[in-house]
Structure formats: structure tokens, C-alpha cells
Amino acid sequence: MSTATGTVHPMLKAKRRRETLRNLAFLSPWLIGFTVFFAYPLVSTVYFSFMKYDGFAAPTWNGAKNWSYVFNDYPFFWPALRNTLWLVVVMVSLRVVFGLGIGLLITKIKTAPGLFRTAFYLPYLAPPVAATMAFAFLLNPGTGPVNHLLGDLALPQPGWFNDPGWSKPALTLLALWGIGDLMVIFMAALLDVPKEQYEAAELDGAGPWSRFRYVTLPNISPIVMFAVVTGVIQTMQYYTQPLVAGKVASGVIGGSGQQFEPGYPDKSTLTLPQLVYNLGFQRFDTGSACVIALVLFALAMMFTALLMRRRSGFLSAED
């Protein structure tokens, strides 16, 4: 509101200021969190990516050398990037499909549904290190029961974690085994689909596939979107399982004069977070580690933006 001369009344001004301050006060927990846990690390990471910094001496300007080193001279970067992208595309897709499939199955089960829900959810609770070690044991090409069984059935016996061609599929199997998180989310979404829509579709002569395509999917599409986005983010941070699988399968745990080979076998289990740790915490090259962290950030943003652009395909009928 303005006076006839165009100036704001002082009382109104004071009221607006009070409102702004009150809004800021309500927002302050988020603002503080955003600044401390997002803005500051982001700005610091960009800053350190141009600095030479080993954590002991003060940082010194290094120009674009860290960037050049990571992209041109660091032999683990491109294999790790390829692996990360492979896992994002294949593992995330399969997890979403499998999680949805198990969710559908569980919602249809009438006998002892609690038992089945528990059985499918339990693997998700297994600690990642223990689960990976168990898988490495089960899938050991020489002594593991899985290959023994495949051998008895006269089927090919893959090298699993010891074969560069099979190590990522083996990791995917491990991820599918621990599908409990997605199963629960999809199950909740599926139970939330209005029953009358199915009934109406059935009256219109829709078969199972049509009911799934035109009723279930549009209703749960926000959850599918959520599963894909969080899956991409989790896979970008995939560290423990490939590291443990590589270490157990290689048999080399490192020690005096023994260098642990990252990404065994043949760099096939190397992921970008492993490089962040290797460079930042083991080689004291904070600058190059920051470069990789920024690449991860850029990739996460890119995938999210891509998913956003394709969001129409995910939107529910009501959106």
C-alpha cells in the first residue's frame, strides 16, 4: 500500500520488516543447515579443487592442474566413471523393476503375508560388509556353492567377483538381494491405489497388463520417480560393497610392501567415491579428490535434471 505521493507508510514498512524477520527466524534452522552442510562444503570443494593442499601445509594455488591430472593423467578416473555410469543405468533400473515386482507379489499374497514381507525385507538389514563377504564366499568361483550347483546342472560357471565381465553383475545381484527398502516403499504405494479404479477398469474389460499400465503405474509414478532419484544418488555414493568385494576376491588386503589393487579385478569394481577416498585420505591430494567430488555432484545434478525433463512420463494422473 502506498500514499498518494508514492512513499510507503513507516508503520507498514516496520510491519513488513517484522514479517521478513519472523519468516527468516522460521527458516533459520534450514538456512543454517543449508549453509553449514551444503553451501560451505560446496564452496570449499570448488576452492580446494584449484589448490594444492595435503592437509598439513597451507593450501597454495594450483590453477587447473588438479583438473588436468584427474581427467588426463589419473589412470583410475575413466574406468571408475564408466563403472559408476554402468551401475547407475543397470543396477538402478533393475532394482526399481525388481522392487516393484516383489512389491506387487507381496501385495497379492494372502497366506502368511507378514512372513513373506519379513523374509524379503530382512536382507536389507544385513550390514553391507558382512553381506558382501557372504556373497564373495557364495560366489567364489573355485569353492563357492553357487558354482558347484551350476556345475552340477552342467551350466557355465562364471568367475563372478574374480572376472571383470561378471563383477558388476555380481554386485547387482547383491543389490537385488537387499531389495527390502524399495519393496516396502512400493508395497505401501501399491496398497494406496484406489480399489474402485481397478474395479472400473475391470468393468471396461481391462486385463492384468492394462490395469497395471493404466491404473497402477500412473498412481505409483511419484514413488517410481522417488525410487529412481534416490537410487541414482545411492549408486553415486556406492563405496562399501565394491571395495569389500574387490578386496576379498583379490586376496590382497595390503600390508608391508603390498599394494592393494583398487577395483579388482581389472578396475571393474572401481567407483568414484573410492577415488575420493584414495586421493583425499590416502594420497593426501585433497585438490584432486575435490575434483572428483565435483564430478559426482555434476553427475547427480545431470541425472536429476534428466529425470525432471522426463517427468511427464512419471507423473500420476492427478498431476
Place this chain on the structure above:
Amino acid sequence: MSRLTKAAAAIAATAAISLLASACTGSSESAANDDPNKDVTITFWHGWSAPSEVKAINANIKAFEKVHPNIHVKVQGNITDDKINQALRAGGAGAPDVVSSFTTDNVGKFCSSKAFADLSPFLKKSGIDPAKTFPTAMLEYTQFEGNRCSLPLLGDAYGLYYNKDAFKAAGITSPPRTMSEFKADAVKLTKTKSDSYSQLGFMPDFHGYESTTTHLSAQWSPTYFDKNGKSNVSKDPAFASMFNWQQDMVKALGGFTKLEKYRTTFGDEWDAKNPFQTGQVAMAIDGEWRAGMAEDAGVKFPIGVAPFPVPDDQAASYGKGYVTGTIIGIANTSAKKNAAWELVKYMTTDTDAVVSFANAIHNVPSTYAALKSPKLSTDPAFQTFVKIAQNPGSNTTPPSVNGGTYQLTLQDFGYAYESGKQTDLTAGLKGVDTQVDKDIAQAK
């Protein structure tokens, strides 16, 4: 929808970037002006975790406290190098004063970054001449470019372990001394069973636990860096010879694929199912600790120990081997450096302390005086390793500014070469040189 995506993006960004946030801290150097005669408590971090080892190190510390009643030592065991790295960078009250590490690989980083204090002034003050006190190879791996930031705290030597029963059954009367004898014996000792083995003479693959590129290369006395600090791998024929020998061994023993498949049947290196202890392999390269471990595992067959064979054209150098060991230093952030030095000096140079600790944990003593001590264990197997450690031809992997990165590069090439992924040895070794030089340039 857009909120969800924005939140997801924010989470991704935060998670990715906050990985680094905790690394971006600093530490400061403090002068050695504390009074070591005052009542003081210092913190000592080490990596030993086995009960017998912890008992031995605690006994060592007790003996030190008896000699220095005013210095109390707070001991923290089972510490890994990653923890050490971060504690040294973070500094603060919780950081250690004295640190020991099982690997020599990080000495270059510790010295060049000044994470460890330079010990030269302390050695001078105490009248200790390192060259007259510690064996040459051990002196080499505890300094970097003239900065003596650590000292050896016992050592490890690598040699040949062999199954005496398997030798007898194969008609072999003495351990091989040259690589050609070794190859012949390994073939004789190998027994195939369908498409695998019931006994393998030797596991030559670089993943075969201790049969790494660096451990095997030591038998050719390699020079990793030239006088300008540049990688020397393609110029020193030692490396090409080692790779050719290994390739030859792989072929003679059945080929890479068959050997790798057999390797997947091996148990863990550090438990009772070690393939040498189970009889799956008849000969192995390993450190002095294996004899004690085999005994603890209740191995039924008699075990022989000898220096690892040498190349035929270096037969006169038989007796040498790869040596390495535990190192100890003082954190530069320590405000009690003089008191810390008293502990380091005691543990590394007091002959009785070194000998009793070496006897207790079956490691090679790290001073000339301790190596000659009559109190040192006279066990023949142990004495074999003591002799390897003393052999003037024994050598180690030199410290580098970026730790063991150059070893990793060489080893990585080794994996590619043995698997046939990389076939051109000369080009491959040149590639190793290029990569090592690039990594070092980045670290400097």
C-alpha cells in the same frame, strides 16, 4: 515432484561434497622444547592386535616406563595407516605423540609433508650415528630425500618356504638357489588333477599373496628411481627380467587362466587355510612371520626355509631378499617431542628392548647390535631371515612423495601383463615410467 527432485539433488550434492569437508582441516608444527624429565604422559599408537603381539609391546612399554618413571605412555593398539593419516592431519589433543606403522610405503608422505618430525636433531643430541646403528636397507626406507623422519622398529625379510615332504617325494634334496633351479623344482612339485592341481609347485601370479611385483623384483636388485628422481623401471633391465621370468613360470606351471582358477580355491593368507600351510602349494615366498603362523596352525609337514633364489647370472648374490619393516616416528603436532623421543630412542636403539621384542613377535631386529646379540632367538628358521636382513644385497622399495603409488602402478601393469591384456613389455614398462612420473609431479 519438483520438490522431491530438488531435495534429491541437494542430498546428492551434500553427500558428495561433504565427503571432503572433514578432510579440509589443518595441523601445526610445534617445537621440541618440552622437558623430558618432568612428569608427562605421551600417547603411542601402533598397529599390533594379536594378543601375543600386544603382550610383547606392552612389556616393552613397561620396561621403558621403569627406566623413565616420569614418562607415562598411553598405548593405543590396532591402529591402521588410514587412521594415522587422518589423526596426523587433524592434530589436536587426541592426536598421538609417537606413531608406528607396519608399512614403509608412507614414509615419503610423512617426511615430505612434515607430518613426522625430523629426527636428525634428536639423534645428534643423543649421539646416535644412524649409519652405524641401523642396517642400510632399513635406513633407506625410513628417510625421504635426506629427511630422517622415522626409524626402523624391527624389520621383515622375505625368503623361500618349502614343504620338505613334498621335496622328498619329488626327489629334491636341497632348496633351489637360482631361478632356473627354482623353475625346475616348481614343475617337479606340481601335480595336476583334471583341469586343476592337487599340488602346485609355486604360485607365480602376482595375486598369489606375497608373490608381488616388488617382492619378486628384489631378487634382481632393481633401481626404481634414477638420480633425478625419475622412474627407472623401463631403463633398469632388472624389471624386464623379472617379468620375463614370471611369464615363463606361469607358462611352465599351466598358464594364467588355470593358475587363477586354482588361486580362487586358496584360503585367507593370514589364517590357517593359507595355501602353503594346507599343502596346496609346495613353495612360497613369504616373510619371517610365516614359520610361527604355520606352527600355530598345526601344520603337519616339516617346513624348510631358505633365501629366495636369485637370477642365474647373479648366482653369487644368493642370500639376499626383499626387506621392509615397521617404522616409528614422532608426530609433528606433538607438544612433548623430547619425551616422545625418549620412547622412540628406547624402542629403536636399546639392544635388550629390540631383541626381546624381536624374539617375542618373531620379527627381524633392526639394529646391528641386536642382530649380533647372543640373546636373539637361535631358531634356524628365524636365523635364516636374520641373515637375509643382514645380507648387503638385500633391498627394499624406496620411499616416495606419494607413498606406494609407484608400486601400485607397477603392480597394475603386472596384472595386465600376466593376464595377456598388455602384451608389449617394453611399451608397458615405459608406460609405467610415464605414469609414475606424472603421479609424482602431481604430488610435489
